[in-house]
Structure formats: structure tokens, C-alpha cells
Amino acid sequence: MAEMAVAEGRAPRKQQQRSVQTQNKLLDAALEAFSENGFKGTSTRDIADRAGVHHPLITYHFKNKEELWRAAANRVFSKFSASLLEARIAADGQKPRERMASMMRAYVQYAAKNPALHKLMLQESSRESSRLEWLVTTHLQPLSEAVVKELKLLQESGIAPAGDPALLFNLLRATSGGILALATEIKATSGIDFDKPENVDALAEMIVGVFLPGSD
């Protein structure tokens, strides 16, 4: 983040709005670029171009490429967690099956609007790296633990399919995100356009139906 020359006792001047805007533009552009071409395959100039910003501003705002990656990943994952949590809270009074279904729909809807989320994981999953390690401990493990716990309960009630709950969780995750990461190709192969909300809804319902066959 932008270093400021802090004078001794003086209160530092506050961050300007235009700064926040360019940072956000850079973060969006970075996420898009990194998810398309991976960390190594993405140049800071490409990111700056997508953001419509001069490339030295990356150094200014984020120190270097690695920090920019981390900030971009943090942003999309935080929003994602918030989105899931919101769905979870909204369905708090509901029965267990409906609670989980609500989260699954939120997952699909978020992945449809932000396919970069899953693409980023796939890019980093191609090889062990410090970035993957960070992603796992910071974002994925907490998410996994929370969802697996709920899945277990659903399995005991016969609502979710039997088997290793961790495996089931990952299956679910790969399904929701994976199909949307393939959106461009699927449109070409099968003519299904996930830009159309009705197709995303159909996908969500199919996933719910397949993974939560039991009723409560």
C-alpha cells in the first residue's frame, strides 16, 4: 500500500478518493488478468492497460506484482465469503436442507458473476507456490471447515449423499465453480450461455437437486 512520508508527530493526511478508485480499477484488472493468464503469464503492463492507468502506479500503490496479486485475491475472496455468509444468515430460520441449498445457490450466483474466483484457484493449483499456500490457509481451509461441518449433518439426516464429506465438499465446489470457469467453451460447444440469468438459475437448481436429493 502507498507509503507516506510520515512526519514526526503530525497526523498523516487521509487517502484521497481518486486513489481508492485507481486502486480498485487496478485490483479488478489484476484479478481478470491473473485469472486468465496466471501469475507468471501476466505482466504488470497488461494489468495497467486493462485498468486504463499508467503502469508505474502499480509500484506506487502496491509495491510490486506479488503484493498486487495478494490484494486482488484477498478482495475477491472476502467478497465471496461475505456473500456466502449473507446467504447463510438469510436462511437461518430454515430447515437444514434449505440452509445448505441457499448457500449453494449463492455460490453459483457469485461464481457466475465472478468466474475469476475459481479461475484464480485453478491457475495457482497448477503447481505448489507460496501464493497457493497463502490461499489455502487464509481462505480455503476456513471455508472448507465450515461447510464440511454442515455437510456432515446433512449426510447423517440422509439429505446429502454418503461418503467422505470433505470429498463431497470439493466435488460441490469443483462443480459450481468449474462449470463457470468453462463458460466460454461451453457456450461454443453446447450453446449454453451463462450470461443469461435463467441459465445460471437452471444450473443452481440442478446442482441443488443433484447434491441434496433427500428431503427433510
Next chain:
Amino acid sequence: MAEMAVAEGRAPRKQQQRSVQTQNKLLDAALEAFSENGFKGTSTRDIADRAGVHHPLITYHFKNKEELWRAAANRVFSKFSASLLEARIAADGQKPRERMASMMRAYVQYAAKNPALHKLMLQESSRESSRLEWLVTTHLQPLSEAVVKELKLLQESGIAPAGDPALLFNLLRATSGGILALATEIKATSGIDFDKPENVDALAEMIVGVFLPGSD
């Protein structure tokens, strides 16, 4: 492929075995590299290094980077189709559900041994390109059509879940391949190691159970 200076009437000399070997080494290395870093993010030198071969040999054997990509993709997809077909034939006398289950298991097993198959699709799916177009028309559409046809029948028998069969096919595909494309990350997050055959088997059974709930 290696051009040869064909003298008028003379029969051209046959290809040497060592040539085939280096071509295969290059194809394997290319597939690995392209699936990890995408087309743009992969250098021909990287491929040559992985193959343990001098990089000008790429030009010699494959003309250029694009042709090498195509040859590598062709190779893995052809093997894949053959593998599916084999499973299909082996289960030819079985009931419809068991036929499909057999293909699904083959899909998972192949994807586990060749995660590059799915990673390559994901890489190319990040943006429209001539390569994606080629992949779709040459390999994906034929596969899709064949499987969708069978899925429809299973849906009519109540064995497969209802809904758009094309959507179901893609769900299935994204599930099988997608989870194995995430193998490195899943091992770190959940401790599930898909290098162990028993975990791959468990995955295959879970997929069959989830997507073919009905019995015949």
C-alpha cells in the same frame, strides 16, 4: 511435421525411431507446460527444457509453437476418446445405467492420470481464440453429442436427474475434470491425495452415485 526434401521419383527415407521419441518427449512436455501456464505463458524453451531437448528441434519437428500446441492437444484428446470408447465397448452388453457408469469411471480415471486434459480446456476457455474454436469443433462437440444422446435416454428412464441434458453433461464433465485440475490445492486444503488410487476410486463412485441416483 518435419519437412523432407523429396527428390523427384525417389522414395523418401523413413522416419527414424529416435525422431519419434523426441517428438513424444516434446509432446508430453508441451502438454504439461501449456496446461500449467497457458499458450501465451509458455515459452518454447521451457518446453524444450522439460523434454530435455534442444529448443530448435521444436521448429524442426513441429514448424512452430502453434502447431506444437495443436499436436499436443490432439494427442491427449485422441487418447482420451479412445479410452472412453473402450469403456463403452467393454460395457456393451450391460444395462444403460451400467454403461454410463462405466464411461464415467473411465472419465475420472483418465482425468486423474492426465489432469492436463482438463487444465488445457480451462486455459483455452479463458478467452475466445482460434485454438479454442479448433478444440470445440474437433474434439468437444463430437464427444458432447454422443454423451448427451445417452444421457437423454437415462433421463427418460428416470435414472439420471432431470433437466437440460446438455447442462447435465457439462456439469458431469466439469465435476470429473474440475476436481482433478484442483488436485494440488485440494491436497493442501483437505488432505485428499488423488495420487492414491483409492481416493480416485472413491471420487468415481461418488460421482456415479450422485449423477445416476436411479436404478434400472
Next chain:
DNA sequence: TCAATAACTGTCCTTATTGGACCATTTATG
């Protein structure tokens, strides 16, 4: 209002890497 500082622009540098060309050399073939 006005100095201080945050934010941004323009430019340059050095280094590495890119895909591919080219000729000499080695190896297999018929």
C-alpha cells in the same frame, strides 16, 4: 489562501526472454 503532501505522468534503464534462422555435425538408412 497557500504550503505541504498525496497522486499521478513521462521517461528511461537494465536485463531477460522471446520465436525463429542458420550452418556444422552426428547418426541412421538403403
Next chain:
DNA sequence: CATAAATGGTCCAATAAGGACAGTTATTGA
């Protein structure tokens, strides 16, 4: 053993890489 296939070694021109830095503009807060 003559010939062609296959490979090795080297070079190149282009350019793309991450980052440094001094100067300029905009905003802030007293």
C-alpha cells in the same frame, strides 16, 4: 558408403519484463 534425417551449437533482432526516478498536477487541511 553416399545420402538424407536428426540433432547440436550459436546467433539475432525484437521486445517485453519489472522497476526506478524526477518532474508535474491535484487535493488537503491549517
